[in-house]
Amino acid sequence: MEQDEKNSDFQPKKLARQLDFTGAYRGLANVALPECQDAQKQLESESQTQSHSQLESRRHPEPQIKSPEHSQLQLQPQPQPQPQQPRSPLQLQQQPLLPQLQGRPQLGPMVNRSHPMYKLSPPTLQAAKQESPTSRPRANIEAKDGTPKKKKQCNCKSSQCLKLYCECFSAGIYCDNCNCISCQNNVENEAARQEAVVATLERNPFAFRPKIACSPRRSRGSMDDSAVVGKHSKGCHCKKSGCLKKYCECFQASILCSENCKCVSCKNFEGSEERSALFHEDHNTTIYIQQAANAAISGAIGSSGYGIPLASKKRKYGKLFSGIAAKDQSIHTSPQCQQENNLKASVASSLLSSKFKYRSSLAGILQLQDIKDLCSLFVVLSDKATKTLAEKSDKLDRQKEGENVEISIDLSTQESRDGKKGHISQNAISDDRLSWNQVDRDGTSDSGSDGTNIDDGRPMSPRTLALMCDEPDTIFMAAGSPDGVAGHGQNTSQKSSNGHVFTRLYAEQERLVLTGIRDFLNRLITCGSIQETMPLPLAKNDMGSQQRPAENGKVKSGSETASHKEVYDNGIIKSPVTQLSPEAIAVTCCNKDLSLKVGLPDGNGEKIEPITDRES
DNA sequence: GAGTTTGAAACT
DNA sequence: CAGTTTCAAACTC
Incomplete structure (x- = not known):
């Protein structure tokens, strides 16, 4: 088997009829998965010092490449410049997909996928591309369970499938059973194809490189299970999608937007409630969450994104909530979905914290314990x-x-x-x-x-x-x-x-109880009013936990006021006193006041004698 | 399935 | 490099 694989790998080289994508495809070793990070680095460094053959011989022994499917790929008949054979479904299943791979712990395919790229013949290129988790995800369709179903077929009309517009071309594979018109991304037009590749590489030497690069593990202290490793090399430039739709390459790759991105009103950052809502969606809440996402995207409820405000202002909200009932079933079948399944946290908690829910002005003031104490x-x-x-x-x-x-x-x-x-x-x-x-x-x-x-x-x-x-x-x-x-x-x-x-x-008891309730409610109303009139950043304490993609290495912050904020576990904002408005201070003291006025236990658990004799 | 929206790629 | 155009996928109806 190993021998066969070697042979199969060498044969394509002999063909010497394909572009050497060394420059371009070497980057495929940079695949963005944590599991392969070390291997990648190793390969990367090796690739600079060793010959390709050395690499080949070194990589082959790796046990991970032994998957039957992969072997089949490697063993593709290597003959000869023959017309490209349509790939079998099995081969097609080799289509790389970052989310799937992220969901799988196997290391094999990721390590292995890099090696054929140093000298690619079309079939091998195909295989290599298929293995690459970083090739454009759009070129893939997968089943709900994460199993690749089939390669997506392009529908190019004008590009002749020789531009990066074409998913097949950008993925480095021939069109196969696509719906494209005037397709030249095939063996028959190999010459034209190669020209196009050269032209593309001239424009952008990294054009065929994976767009998703490795990044360190998720940020420290992240509470967001759905944080995804990886970074778009160029970053997205989304303006309207909030980076929560598949228009966004980052979202499509199931990664967070990063400092590389130049997106506007981004919601695809760690801690984003909109994103969490999307990722924690449940079957029963799909529609609701999609609505939430749409609403978030449209800015209807207020952006927690870190986009450029100016652009946000430019947004047209004519379609606010219109078409909000859209059922985006793609959320079930999208690559993200499978990954999210592994990353799911509580839907309830996510929804509870969602901005899309009504938030009482008493939120953070009236605690469950208060009720118990009452x-x-x-x-x-x-x-x-x-x-x-x-x-x-x-x-x-x-x-x-x-x-x-x-x-x-x-x-x-x-x-x-x-x-x-x-x-x-x-x-x-x-x-x-x-x-x-x-x-x-x-x-x-x-x-x-x-x-x-x-x-x-x-x-x-x-x-x-x-x-x-x-x-x-x-x-x-x-x-x-x-x-x-x-x-x-x-x-x-x-x-x-x-x-x-x-x-x-009863009369006596009622008098005392009602008096207590009245005092309690009076305080509550006061506190609620104060909080309601407070500036949003002060009133809302849930923004502090949101971490945004860094910009130039610095964590983006949605509002300056939120940056140094701490939050008490009872929801009251803790800030340096000098930064607090009198209202904020009042609210900060509100809970204590409540306890004092109605005789609730104070912070030390000590019961305070209720003030019942104070009548108005 | 047609039309619209979106954002990357290509172009100027 | 910024702005515009082209393109095809994603999305909506």
């Missing part, structure tokens, strides 16, 4: 109310001592006694309402009054209790009715007067 506050307030009334009832109870309890009980006495009982049971009710996890906190012994199904005595689930939030009032209020509190067990005998007692207890 609930806790209600419990505290309920306790407070309970205690208050308990003291009251104790007094009354003492007054009652020695007295005989008559059937016609004094209303106030009964009220106080029942009130005391009521405290306990109602306290439990309050707890249950406020926290499903605290059902048994202090009212378990009195479950008949709060955790029991009124009808059959079965315990009610916390969820049911929660759903009954408003029901008990009715129940207790209806205590006067004969069956109003049938579930209250031993208290049934007192049911005729319970309503009044609970009403007072």
Whole structure:
């Protein structure tokens, strides 16, 4: 086998009828995959010091070249200047595609693909080209699973397939079953083809070089799984696509735009939400995300790109959201897709962070913990109310001592006694309402009054209790009715007067709770208003994490203000005080204020006594 | 499938 | 080197 391969490799040279793409194709060893980086460097250096034959002999032993398909390529009948045989589907499957290869760990093809390029005969050139992951991706179509399906056929009309416009030509392969007109990119027109190649190389010696060059690993600290290794050698110049469509060569190659790019309104940078949305798309969210991408591209929602603002201004938004329902199924079949499958992160998180979602002006202020704490506050307030009334009832109870309890009980006495009982049971009710996890906190012994199904005595689930939030009032209020509190067990005998007692207890609790809520909401509204009126960079804290392609080695930054920004984990912007507007400072303090005003735990987890006596 | 949009390549 | 034109792929309808 090895011998055969060698032979097959040497034969083309003997033909000596093809252009020596040494200059051009040597670069193919520069293929942009991390796995091959070392090999490439080695080959590159070797190629400058060793003869081609040396390289050949050295590379051949490499085990990676042993794939059956590849062997077949190498073993193509090498005869002779015969008309180019149409490639078999198997051969066509050798079409290189960066995304696919990136998805595959195998090293073989990448290393191997470089070697035939130093002296290429058409068939070998084809094979070599096919193996190159850096040849233009457009020349390929692949199945959803990343398996190359077939070579894409060009449709050239005017270029005769002898210009780089032609994907086949630019990929260094003959047209084969293409839909082109006046095609000269074939064996029959080899002379013309060679001329064209020469002309192309004269214009640009690197014309046939891979456009995607290796780059160091993804940037440090990247949280973006979809960051892709590689860099477009020339960079793209996209203006309208946001570099999120296949018009963009970078996007098409599944790489990030780089400092080489001169694109405008680029969204193809690490940390780009639009890009993440695209790459993390799920089957169920394809359309939505594509819409998001379209919207992002059109700038409808605001560009997080780092493009030239001027150009952005020039953009026409006449088609804003029009045609937004486009179903870009290509996203499923695109090369990127397979790669992204490996790079997927949470769609949800991506979407949550997406700009396309409504962002409350309270975002970053009102935290989940605040809500929890608020609930806790209600419990505290309920306790407070309970205690208050308990003291009251104790007094009354003492007054009652020695007295005989008559059937016609004094209303106030009964009220106080029942009130005391009521405290306990109602306290439990309050707890249950406020926290499903605290059902048994202090009212378990009195479950008949709060955790029991009124009808059959079965315990009610916390969820049911929660759903009954408003029901008990009715129940207790209806205590006067004969069956109003049938579930209250031993208290049934007192049911005729319970309503009044609970009403007072409720009134007290409600007063305290509502006061707390009011204060809390007031603070919330204030903070929200402040944040809303703040400058965007200050108000939005999610921009700080976005990293943009570097320009001249420097990381591009969308806004100057975002560059030195840090963000608290609660979403509040942390910046040097001197850079903060009073509003920003106010917002920074907002959470603390909220806690203070409503008695939420402070940052140290310490409960702050609620300020409930401050009335407006 | 026709028409439009887009951006690379080619050209001036 | 910048601006314009040409071209074909990508995209939309």
